[in-house]
Amino acid sequence: MTILKLPTFAPSTLTNAASLIRILALAFIAGAAISSRLFAVINFESIIHEFDPWFNYRATRVLASQGFTEFWNWFDPTAWYPLGRVVGGTIYPGLMATSGVIYNILHALHLPVDIRNVCVLLAPGFSGLTAWATYMLTKELKDESAGLLAAIFIGIAPGYISRSVAGSYDNEAIAIFLLMITFYIWIRALKDGSVLYGTLAAVFYFYMVAAWGGYAFITNMIPLHAFVLLLMGRFSHRLYSAYSAWYAVGTLASMQVPFVGFQPVLTSEHMAALGVFGLLQLVAFVETIRNLLASKQFQLMLRWFLIAAGVAGGLIIVGLTVTKTIAPWTGRFYSLWDTGYAKKYIPIIASVSEHQPTAWPAFFMDLHMLIFLFPAGVVLCFKELREEHVFVIIYSVMASYFAGVMVRLMLTLTPVVCMTAAIALSSLLDTYLNVDEPANPDANGVKETATSGAETPVDGTISKKKKKGVAAAAAAAAVTPSIATKAKGRSSAENGIFGIDTRILVIGNAIFMLVMFVLHCTWVTSTAYSSPSVVLASRRPDGSQNIIDDFREAYYWLRQNTPQDSVVMSWWDYGYQIAGMADRPTLVDNNTWNNTHIATVGKAMSSPEEISYPILRKHDVDYILVIFGGLIGYSGDDVNKFLWMVRIAQGVWPDEIKESNYFTPRGEYKVDDQASEAMKNSLMYKMSYYRFNDLFSGAPAFDRVRNQQMPKEGPKLDYIEEAFTSENWIVRIYKVKKEDPLGRDLKTAHAFDGGKRRKPSKPISRRKALAA
Amino acid sequence: MTSWMQVKVKGLTGSLEVEPLGQNAESLAYVYAINLAKPLPKGEYLTILVDTIQLHASYPKPAYASQTDSHFRVYEADGLLLSPYETTSQRLRFKAPTPSIRSYHISHTLEDLAKEEPVVKSGATVTFGPFKSQPPTATKGFNRTPYRVSVDFEMNIPSLTVVSLNRSVEVSHWGANMNTQDDYMLRNDAPELKGQFSRLDFQMAQHARRMSPVIISAVTLQLPSGAQNPYYFDLVGNVSTSAFRPAAKPSSERAARLGPQNAQLDLKPRYPLMGGWNYTFTVGWDAPLGDSAHWDEKNGRWILAVPFMTPLPSTPVDKAEVRVILPEGATDITVHPPFDVSLMERSTHITYLDTIGRPAFTFHAENLTEVHDGLIYITYKVPLAAHLQKPLAVGIASLIVFSVMWTLKRVDMTIHK
Structure with missing residues (x-):
């Protein structure tokens, strides 16, 4: 029984058409993924965003212009002045290498694309590949239609766009693709028990290790999956060969990245993978023995063997940890378990906004309706619970926890949310788009409701509601993916949906949600995630866009009008930007490896002038750069970050x-009359508000960020002088004076110099006496 | 530094031929020969006008000035003309941009040579001389030092210098387009800023409209009338503070009323240029190829006219490099620069999907001014095959890729079934 007569085609026509449509759909999905990331380019320009991408861009330029060897051995004397930084050994080179390869290929094809454009468009390009990888992985979980849904979800979900808009040239840009493709190949390897695929997974794992510090997620996810499968009693030789191939090749390969080095065998984060590898060997060994020994002997032997191996393994790991051969967990890792840890012990990690715990609205903002479909999809995974479903369940549990701990890990x-939501939605659509009606409606008592709905149209609405309830139940019953239905053939379905109105209602609702999802994604992407943050945009009273370009103005001034070797001190946030745009040495930058150095800058900023001055001179500082938003109301300025400088300095x-x-x-944080003495005397306060009063020509000055009225008397500077202030006063640069030639x-x-005489004191009278 | 010289006979149009003879080994003077159109009969006389332009002839005094100070420059010159002939009468007249002349100075030696009043100032003009008859001065023993004069005058126009200008012109017959891109390096030659820059003072001066004229906050480029799609960026990206005013369409009423006009590009540097400050930037624009290329049917050649540079008003260019990139496959090329350039090179430029690269010509020249905005004429032939080269190359490459994919898809590479 069907509710709709469908035209029939030859099976080969259907397969061919479906395959063509799939390819076209994937192409369009990749197109949508790429184009929705171009808001930043269209609204602003092709520019590198934010902070870290500026370093990656700078490194890529070195790679593109001087070649890989030179890049590998690059020592950057301008960073962390006067220490310098060994760049090649302290970065994940995957991102730069990828851009470098693309750049060289394009140039070999006589397409002289600027390296900046390669860097800007790398993230959107890889998002297209991510959509494809997600499609492949979801296809393994359910079927092609779920795969396509997952692909479009990941293509436009703001949670991923937030880190991959054009210009956001950071490790995450390629890492999510690598994450998905590694997981997909791992699942393939596990399904086939293929050493080839296991090795391939290791190759992509190596690429991931070379690209992003988040590779530890894969390092722990795959062992965890293998371990859970073991516990579930699902050990197989497929698991053994896939895991062993992945672990052996992957670990050796990952150790080739200088920044990782021997960590895979020396740190706690990697021990799980090693442990599971050992466990699998034991289990495989035991399995082999079992086939050779009689059952009683085997029992006895197994017990002793397992106890001995367990105790020995545990002792070795504990012993190595105690003797510090295996490094204990790092602070960054602890902060994943205890959200208050970083604030107490490592303020520098806590001071980064993307390391804060996630606020609830962020989940909705980043995932919209997917966050509601997510649990449904996970539940559906339990229905079949094949090996790959176990993987997705573990992944969703782990990722949910991490996303709750750190905003950044929403990524x-x-x-996984996209995959499971696609499974849920695709199951729903499968059920409701199926034109077959159940053969025997009496069996589950649905008939009454259906017929009463048909007979008494007056109660239409009520019965529809009832029907919806029934339909939902039926859907839940029929969720076992369409394979089941297909197998049983068209006419003999036991569970299903009656009537066309329920179908239209549910599908209409689903389509409505999908449309809302697309609108939401577009809106969030265009408003929240597409600002380069180097260039700010505001609206003029007439609604036209006004570009506030103070950062580049000041950086370019530094680049053009100061000596090449003048050292610029600023808070570490701006280190990479100064190096990238102003091309000047900096004291500290966003690679926050030296806490003491940062604390030194914090101390210089938060101390009075006469205490800071020796620090500045000892570090050869020529210019100090501060960000001040008080005039136009830019809230991300240094006075608002000032407490972190104080805290980090206090730590040392x-x-x-x-x-x-x-x-x-x-206990208030104030900059007005009531501000504390330490505040008013601090270098940061003075530099921010120097001559700010004069701008208001007599009227009291008003700080538009803190909403506080400034004291009548502005701060005075003796040891440094104003060198440059940008158009909207956002960037203020001060020059550090040299010591007085007269020794005063x-x-x-x-x-x-200001014409103020010293109060008459003894030396003057003595001179008078001499003259007399 | 003499950048340009033109010689005319008074009352006649057309200039006379000037032949540089180089530095004379004996007198160390640079000698030029002027060829008269016809020999001058004995006893008759002829008035010859020699125009020259000198670059960087004055220097700021004092060398440092604050943001609000007016700025003065000093011009120093020889009071006597260097000449291989006897000079019966000569005088030197100096015209300053403003009547505000702080001081002028004439050496005592020269003062004694004056026929009457040695120096007269009237308005913005200072006249030294006339002086008595002089023997030839371009001789070995002549010492110029005692004959110097100088004027200290106020400058109320910007003294900007283009330290280097790199122009790149790319011609595309497929797109019927000529793209011009200029890399400028600017320097404000006004007295260097004393102390540090104060935005507050600058904004207050700007508000009260008493900004020092030597502070440069914008420059205007006169582009050819067909210019479109202009862009303006520097090393850190697009500069959003530019405004482009396209020329009126030739058919419009405004164009009929105003006559031929330039398109204007107002460039505002990221920061105002104080004395001594530098700024580098790149501007570029497209223009229809028909505006500057002409098909010479008789000879079957293209004739291309490329402006050597787009001058900024009263701004010298210390070093210029102009590169003209012709279409791929252009042959039989002749090149005619507008003046004697110091160096001309031929190279090959490879750009989007080129197979063999495009012929490119680079012209190097120094010390240019507004009078040097002549046209470089280039004639060349482009065979039809060269036009079709690019689509063919791309077509064949795609065909190869697709056929390889097609073959791979249909070859069974499994080892056993």
Whole structure:
């Protein structure tokens, strides 16, 4: 019984058409994924975004212009002045190598694309590949239609777009593709028990290790999957060969990345993979023995063997940890388990906004309706519970936890949410788009409802509601994917949906949700995730766009009008940008490897001038750069970040810098009349508000970020002088004065230049006496 | 530094031929020969006008000035003309941009040579001389030092210098387009900023409209009338503060009223250029090829006219490099630069999907001014095969890729079934 007569085609026509449509759909999905990431280019320009991408871009330029060897051995003397930085050994080179290869291929084909455009468009390009990889993986879980849904979900989900818009040239840009393709190949390897695929998974794993620090997620996910399969009693030789191939090749390959080095055998994060590898060998050994020995002997032997092996293995690991051969968990890792850990012990990690725990609305903002479909999809995975379903269940549990702990890890949750949501939605559509009606409606008592609906149209709405309930139940019953239905043939389905109205209602609702999802994604992408943050946009009163370009103005000024070797001090956030755009040495940058150096900068910023000055001179600082948003209301400025500088400095010099001194007695963070003395005397405060009062020509100055009225008397500077201020006062650059040639301290010298006499004191009277 | 020289006979149009003879070994003077159209009969006389342009002839004094100070420059010159002939009478007249002349100075030696009042200032003009008859000065023993004069005058126009200009012109017959891209390196030659830059003072001066004229906050480029799609960027990306005013369409009423006009590109550097500050940037634009290329049917050749540069008003160019990239496969090329360039090179330029590369010509020249905005004429032939080269190459490459894929798909490579 069907509700609709479908035209019939030859099976080969159907397969061919379906395959063509699939290819076309995938092509369009890749197109949608790429084009939705181009908002930033269209609204602004082809520019590298934010902070870290500026370093990656700079490194890529070195790679493209000087070749790989030169890049590999690159020592950058301008970073972390005066220490310098061994760049080749302290980065994940995968991203730069990828761009370099693409750049060289394009140039070999006589397509002289600028390296900047390669870098800007790398993330959108790889998002197309991610869509394809997600399609392949979801296809393994359910079928092609679920795969296509997953592909379009991952293509436009804001959770992934947030890290892969054009210009967001960061490791995550390629890492998510590598994550998905590695998982897909792992599943293929596991399904076939193929050593070839296991090795291929290892190759992509190596690429991932070379590209992103988040590779530890794969390093622990695959062993966890293998371990859970073991516990479920699903050990097989397929698992053994796939895992062994992946682990052996993958680990050796990953150790070739200099930044990773011997970590895979020396740190706790990697021990799970090693442990599972050993366990699998034991189990495989035991399995072999079982086939050779009688059952009783085997029991006895097994017990002793397992106890001995377990104890020995445990002792070895504990022993190695105690003797510090295996490094204990790093602080970054602890902060994943205890969200308060970083704030207490490593303020530098806590000071980064993307390391904060996720707020609930962020889940909806980044995933929209997928977050509701996600649990349904996970439940559906339990229905069949093949090996790959186990994988997805583990993945969803782990990723959900991590996404809750750190905003940044929303990124790893997004793919699994897209896959499971696609499974759920595709099951729903399979059920409701199936034109067959159940053969024997009486069996489950659905008939009454259906007929009553047909007979009494007055109760139409009520019965529809009822029907919806029934339909939902039926859907739940029929969710066992369409394979089951297909197998049974068209006419003999036991479970199914009656009537066409329910179908239209449910499918209409699903389509409505999908449309809302697309609108939401577009809106979020265009408004929230497409700002380069180097260039700011505001609206003029007439609605036209006004570009605020203060950062580049100031950086370019530094680049053009200061000596090549002048050292610029700023808070570490701007280190990479100064190196990239201004091309000047910096004290600290976004590669926050040296906490003491950062604390030194924090101390210089939060101390009074006369204490900071020796620090500045000792570090050869020529210019100091601060970000000040008080004039136009740019809230991400240095005064708002100031407490972190104080905290980090306090961590190293607890006697000299105290956070509480920077608050008012009532515990408020103020910059106005009531601001504390430490605050008012700090270099940061002085540099931010220097001559700010004069701008208001008599009227009291008003800070539009803190919404506070400034004191009448503005700060005075003796040891440094204003060198440049950008158009909207966002970037202010100060020059550090050299020591006074007459040997006076700079405060006295400045007072003298200002025409202020020193109070008459003894030396003058003595001179008078001499003259007399 | 003499950048340009033109010689005319008074009352006649057309200039006379000037032949540089180089530095004379004995007197160390640079000698030029002027060829008269016809020999001058004995006893008759002829008035010859020699125009020259000198670059970087004055220097700022004081060398440092604050943001609000007015700025003065000093011009120093020889009071006597270097000449291989006897000079019966000569005088030197200096015209300053403003009447505000702080001081002028004439050496005592020269003062004694004056026929009457040695120096007269009237308005913005200072006249030294006339002086008495002089023996030839371009001789070995002549010492110029005692004959110097100088004027210290106020400058109220920007003193900008283009330190280097790299122009690249690319011709495309398929797109019927000529793309021009200029890399500028600018320097403000006004006195260097004393102390540091204060945005507050700058904004207040801007607000009160008493900004020093030597601070440059914008420059205007006059582009050819057909210019379109202009772009303006520097090393860190697009500069959003530019405005483009296209020329009126030739058919429109405005164009009929105003006559032929240039398109204008107003460029605002990222930061105002104070004295001594540098700024580098790149501008580029497209223009229809028909505006500058002409098909000479008689000889079957293209004639291309490329402007050597787009001058900024009263701004010298210290070093210029112009590169003209012809279409791929252009043959039989002749090149005619508008003046004697110091170096001309031929190279090959490879751009999007080129197979053999395009012929390119690079012209190097130094010390240019507004009068050097002449046209480079280039004639060449492009055979039909060269036009079709690119689509054919791309077509064949795609065909190869597709057929390889097609073959691979149909070959069974499994080892056993």
